[in-house]
Amino acid sequence: MPEITNPQYAAVVQPVGSSPPNPNCPICGQLALTLNQEGYIEGSPCSHLVFIYIGEIGGFEYISDDFQESLTALAIEENKEKYSQGIESVDFKSILEEAGYRNELLALEINYEAKTLGDRFQERSIFAYDYSKLAAES
Numbered sequence: 001m002p003e004i005t006n007p008q009y010a011a012v013v014q015p016v017g018s019s020p021p022n023p024n025c026p027i028c029g030q031l032a033l034t035l036n037q038e039g040y041i042e043g044s045p046c047s048h049l050v051f052i053y054i055g056e057i058g059g060f061e062y063i064s065d066d067f068q069e070s071l072t073a074l075a076i077e078e079n080k081e082k083y084s085q086g087i088e089s090v091d092f093k094s095i096l097e098e099a100g101y102r103n104e105l106l107a108l109e110i111n112y113e114a115k116t117l118g119d120r121f122q123e124r125s126i127f128a129y130d131y132s133k134l135a136a137e138s
């Protein structure tokens, strides 16, 4: 079996009519998103979460300090030519590789049908988890 060295990127499609994705951390089981007191969705990061990208808002709901440093270093918004239309259409698989993540990173892309004011459209949310944080816990 060839050695896996790249960040791992899994993409799935939810059935039509499902709720927007909110996965549990594969390491500790914590839900990625919670409702705050005002009823808005917000990130509920555990120590393994690297980022939450939500297509419906066209941006990140949560970014870890490490990943923020990487994004700043890559200067995505300043290099729109390279990264096409900015973060909304960005190839996260490439970004994670360029950010230096290796096979300890799992990105889960969940495609789903979103509804806004009666319109239905396909969206994607991405949840990334860092298995290297396992070692820091024990």
Ligand SMILES: [Zn+2]
Binding pocket: 025, 026, 027, 028, 029, 030, 046, 047, 048, 049
């Ligand atoms: Zn966790």
